[in-house]
Each structure stands twice: as structure tokens, then as C-alpha cells.
Amino acid sequence: MDKSKNSTTEEKAVAVSSKEKVKVLEENKKKGQFDFGKEADSFKEEEASLEKMFEAGVHFGHQKSRWNPAMEDYIFTVRQGVHIIDLVKTEENLKKAVELIRAKMAGGEQILFVGTKRQAKDLVKAAAEYCQMPYVAERWLGGTLTNFEVIRKRIEKLALLEDLSQRGELKKYTKKEQAAFNDKIEKFNKRMGGIKRMKKMPAVLLVVDVAFESLAVKEAKRMGIPVVGLVDTNADPGTVDVPIPANDDAVKSLQFVLAYLASKIKKN
Numbered sequence: 231m232d233k234s235k236n237s238t239t240e241e242k243a244v245a246v247s248s249k250e251k252v253k254v255l256e257e258n259k260k261k262g263q264f265d266f267g268k269e270a271d272s273f274k275e276e277e278a279s280l281e282k283m284f285e286a287g288v289h290f291g292h293q294k295s296r297w298n299p300a301m302e303d304y305i306f307t308v309r310q311g312v313h314i315i316d317l318v319k320t321e322e323n324l325k326k327a328v329e330l331i332r333a334k335m336a337g338g339e340q341i342l343f344v345g346t347k348r349q350a351k352d353l354v355k356a357a358a359e360y361c362q363m364p365y366v367a368e369r370w371l372g373g374t375l376t377n378f379e380v381i382r383k384r385i386e387k388l389a390l391l392e393d394l395s396q397r398g399e400l401k402k403y404t405k406k407e408q409a410a411f412n413d414k415i416e417k418f419n420k421r422m423g424g425i426k427r428m429k430k431m432p433a434v435l436l437v438v439d440v441a442f443e444s445l446a447v448k449e450a451k452r453m454g455i456p457v458v459g460l461v462d463t464n465a466d467p468g469t470v471d472v473p474i475p476a477n478d479d480a481v482k483s484l485q486f487v488l489a490y491l492a493s494k495i496k497k498n
Contacts, residue, residue: 264485266356266492273493278324278486280317286486289315290477291463300466304475313463315475324487327436327458327472328494334433334456340364341495342428344446345438349481354438357488358424361496364432365424366446375449378431385426388418434458436491439478441465460487 283289291297291305291313306316331341343365345354351367358365366374374381392415394400400408419426435450437443440459447469450457459470460478467473477483 266353266485266489267360269485269489270357270360270493270496273490278321278490280321283317283320283486286482287480288320288476288483288486289317290480290483291315296464298464298466300468301461301463301475304461304467304473305463315463315477320475323472323474324490327474327491330456330458330472331434331436331491331495335495335497337433339433340428340430341434341436342366342425342432343436343438344370344443345484346370347439347442349479350438350484353481353484353488355424357492360492363495364426364428367424368420370443370446371421372445373449374425374446375431375453375455381422381425382429384418385422385428388415388422388426391415391418431455437470438484438488439465440467440470440473442478444469458491460484 289306291301294308294311294313297305297313301313304316304319306314308314335341341361341363343354343358343361343363345351345365346367346369354365355367358367371381391411395411395415400411403411431453432455435446435455435457437447437457437459440447440457440461441464443459447457447459451469456472457470458472459474460476461467461470461473462476462478467475474487476487
């Protein structure tokens with residue numbers, strides 16, 4: 231790998247041990263005070279500098295024993311058995327991701343945010359809502375893309391029930407029947423509330439952890455939808471169109487990457 235262009239910031243990463251990674255993971259669980267909108271707004275006039283990525287722990291990979299050899303070009307070094315991600319490559323691919331997404335959005339198309347693992351779901355929802363885009367933050371429903379017409383009919387049913395509820399039309403039913411309708415609305419919203427405004431197929435999938443969301447990635451590829459995805463050192467970057475090499479486990483790293491991307495693709 232060519233390391234000639236790596237900065238002093240990246241060289242600092244060599245000093246990071248596996249114990250420090252664990253510490254960062256624990257600290258990042260305390261996310262309650264994080265203001266996503268404020269963080270995203272801060273990127274409107276800035277780029278994702280190597281220093282900021284380093285501070286957010288974006289460079290932390292997995293243990294060497296868990297690596298995917300396909301990630302070799304995105305790894306800077308190994309320290310105490312832990313792979314350190316090349317932040318220069320991360321910076322480059324973040325820009326490529328923004329270029330692709332903006333080009334696809336030019337015609338008024340939508341971007342579908344996908345991230346269902348515990349530490350990602352709240353941030354994915356916040357990022358999508360910031361951009362006014364659809365999202366999947368709970369379980370990915372098989373067929374969301376490959377059988378979209380069926381999914382769309384379920385969304386229409388949800389919209390109908392919500393409309394009836396808002397207009398008070400459900401009050402003519404018994405309390406038991408009203409409770410059943412409300413329960414159905416709640417379940418519908420939990421499963422597909424994030425995509426109920428998605429009237430057609432998305433132009434791009436933006437995925438947090440391509441390995442964890444492999445089903446979503448496979449459906450997108452089958453339907454010819456380009457995928458931008460966070461790829462840690464245990465994943466295969468070849469499964470997506472624009473891989474963003476990054477720590478996809480720590481909340482602070484996810485906060486940084488999603489806030490940056492959201493700030494660049496939000497419609498003004």
C-alpha cells in the first residue's frame with residue numbers, strides 16, 4: 231500500500247491499542263446529549279478533515295484475526311492486533327459518495343438510509359429526517375426493493391388507517407375494535423414508518439455496516455440501485471458501489487460520518 235501521502239494525523243493512529251478501542255466504544259454509548267442537527271449543520275461549510283475523523287475514532291478497525299483481505303487497500307497499519315483504517319481513503323470516498331448521491335438527487339430522487347443495528351438505528355433515523363429522506367431503522371423487510379409493489383400497498387394501507395384515525399372515523403367502532411386498529415397502526419409504523427413517504431424506488435441506498443445489512447445490499451444490487459456503505463475491516467468493499475472505510479461499531483464514528491453525509495445531501 232502507498233503510505234507516502236498519509237498525514238501526521240494518521241501516524242498518530244499507530245499508537246492506538248485494542249484497549250483504547252474498547253474505551254472509545256464504551257464512551258460512545260453515552261449518546262443522549264448528542265444534537266444531530268447541530269452536528270450536521272456544522273459541516274455545511276466544512277469538509278471531513280483527517281483530524282476530526284481521528285478524534286471521532288473513524289480509524290479504528292477490527293482485530294486482525296477478523297479482517298477481510300479485500301479491505302487491504304483501505305488499511306493503513308496494524309497496532310497490537312488491531313487494524314487501523316487509512317483515513318485518506320475515507321476522506322476520498324466520502325467525497326465520492328456525496329458526488330454520487332447529489333447526482334442521483336438532481337432529478338428529485340430519494341435516498342434510502344438503512345441501519346438497523348442497535349447503535350446505528352437512532353442515528354440513521356435522525357440523519358434521514360434531517361434530510362427529509364426515507365429510512366429503515368428497524369428490521370429490513372425482505373422484498374422491500376425486489377417486491378416493492380407489495381410493500382407499497384402495505385404503506386397505502388397504513389396511510390389509510392392513519393387518515394381514518396386523524397379524522398375520527400375510527401370512533402364509530404367499539405373500544406376493542408379501536409384498540410385493534412391502533413395496535414395495527416403502531417405495528418405498521420414500527421415496521422415501515424420510515425418508508426411510508428417513499429412513493430417509488432430509491433435512487434441510492436446509504437447503508438451503515440454493509441455486512442450487517444447484507445440483505446438490503448443484495449436487493450439493491452439485484453434492482454440496479456447503487457449502494458453507498460460504511461465498510462469496516464471485516465467486510466467486503468466490493469459489495470457496494472462506493473465503500474466508505476470507517477469504524478461502523480462506535481457511536482461517535484457513526485455520528486460523525488452520518489452527520490457529514492447528511493449535511494452534504496440535505497436540500498437547501
